[in-house]
Amino acid sequence: MHRGLRLALGMVIALSLASREGRAQYYPGYGWGGWGGGGSTVQGSIAQGLGALNMGAGVYNLDSAQANAINANTVEQWNEYMFLAQQEANRREYLRRARIMKRDSHSGDALYKQVSENPTERDIANGDALNAIRDQVTNPKIHSTALRLIKTPIPGEVIKEIPFENASEGVTISLHQLSGEGAWPIALQGPTFAEERKSYQDAIARAVKEDEEGNLSPQTLRDVNAATSRLRAKLEANKPADKMQYVEAVNHIKALFGMARMLEKPQVDKIIAELDMVKETSLGSLLAFMHTFNLRFGPATTDAQRAVYEKLYPLLDEARDKIIGEEKGDTKGDAPVARQNNLNRAPDFFQGMHLDHLERRSSDNSNNNNQGNPNP
Numbered sequence: 001m002h003r004g005l006r007l008a009l010g011m012v013i014a015l016s017l018a019s020r021e022g023r024a025q026y027y028p029g030y031g032w033g034g035w036g037g038g039g040s041t042v043q044g045s046i047a048q049g050l051g052a053l054n055m056g057a058g059v060y061n062l063d064s065a066q067a068n069a070i071n072a073n074t075v076e077q078w079n080e081y082m083f084l085a086q087q088e089a090n091r092r093e094y095l096r097r098a099r100i101m102k103r104d105s106h107s108g109d110a111l112y113k114q115v116s117e118n119p120t121e122r123d124i125a126n127g128d129a130l131n132a133i134r135d136q137v138t139n140p141k142i143h144s145t146a147l148r149l150i151k152t153p154i155p156g157e158v159i160k161e162i163p164f165e166n167a168s169e170g171v172t173i174s175l176h177q178l179s180g181e182g183a184w185p186i187a188l189q190g191p192t193f194a195e196e197r198k199s200y201q202d203a204i205a206r207a208v209k210e211d212e213e214g215n216l217s218p219q220t221l222r223d224v225n226a227a228t229s230r231l232r233a234k235l236e237a238n239k240p241a242d243k244m245q246y247v248e249a250v251n252h253i254k255a256l257f258g259m260a261r262m263l264e265k266p267q268v269d270k271i272i273a274e275l276d277m278v279k280e281t282s283l284g285s286l287l288a289f290m291h292t293f294n295l296r297f298g299p300a301t302t303d304a305q306r307a308v309y310e311k312l313y314p315l316l317d318e319a320r321d322k323i324i325g326e327e328k329g330d331t332k333g334d335a336p337v338a339r340q341n342n343l344n345r346a347p348d349f350f351q352g353m354h355l356d357h358l359e360r361r362s363s364d365n366s367n368n369n370n371q372g373n374p375n376p
Contacts, residue, residue, distance in 0.1 A: 078349045080140045085170035127297035133316040150284030150319045156275035161308040165298035166265045187240045187249035200227040255346035257358035
């Protein structure tokens with residue numbers, strides 16, 4: 001098995017064990033003092049959002065057969081899929097801003113170029129300029145060892161001031177595409193599933209709208225998971241005679257549950273708490289951490305956060321030049337779209353995982369998130 005994949009699966013299993021023992025902690029060797037070391041790579045050893053999917057949950061106790069289902073090629077495709085989805089989310093956001101400013105669609109492209117190449121103080125303060133660089137250095141086109149080259153030291157107290165936010169927009173867009181007309185597998189099409197499909201589509205439409213306007217509410221997450229559960233129940237009650245059609249439908253539902261897990265904000269506070277013991281890390285470790293847990297730079301709302309962004313931006317810009325070099329312009333073009341022909345990648349990635357665990361943990365975490373945050 002691909003060495004990097006073994007590391008990824010080791011991280012999953014370790015998180016499972018940590019959860020059973022009542023701990024939600026980093027897999028040993030992947031903390032702030034060691035992330036990116038030991039030969040690990042961004043595209044090779046971790047699938048984007050894997051950490052967010054598994055943090056403190058312990059849902060994927062993978063045996064060898066399941067592990068083999070998630071091969072190195074699938075991980076690579078998953079990273080590319082999620083990258084494209086995030087870029088589509090970025091593109092929609094710039095178009096939305098252009099509409100607010102009553103400008104044409106080309107203004108969205110101009111905003112993207114400004115944020116990427118010549119950001120204003122506001123672009124830096126709201127995190128857009130930093131996120132643009134984050135996207136460029138984790139672009140699947142860039143060599144997978146890229147982040148290991150970013151050795152710039154970062155004090156632990158700097159990271160504690162960063163207002164991380166969950167990168168959920170790309171996930172909601174992907175789920176919207178996975179549930180669009182023509183995207184459903186054959187076994188879930190037809191009038192028998194019409195009510196369940198509509199229920200799911202309505203829940204995802206609300207999620208997309210909320211995501212564009214701010215944060216997803218716990219109620220919307222519960223609605224998404226409940227609609228997925230109804231799809232599963234209806235499928236079990238109306239199993240198709242064709243076994244392959246049934247398997248295809250089950251894998252599709254697994255993807256819906258699994259990606260819904262990625263909409264939940266990972267509990268990164270426990271990881272950041274490690275910085276009390278590690279006084280200094282690297283810029284590469286910071287970016288790898290954000291990539292793994294599907295995080296982005298949120299808007300700075302305090303003077304301390306704005307000061308941190310002002311210090312981080314030139315460091316990120318310098319790192320981008322070092323990593324991308326002459327290829328820098330190639331990663332700054334128009335944001336690509338998560339095309340329809342990429343939709344098979346999510347079911348492929350989740351097919352080796354337990355459907356019962358995916359459904360139960362999605363439901364449990366939605367309830368826990370609501371209890372911990374009654375006023376989102």
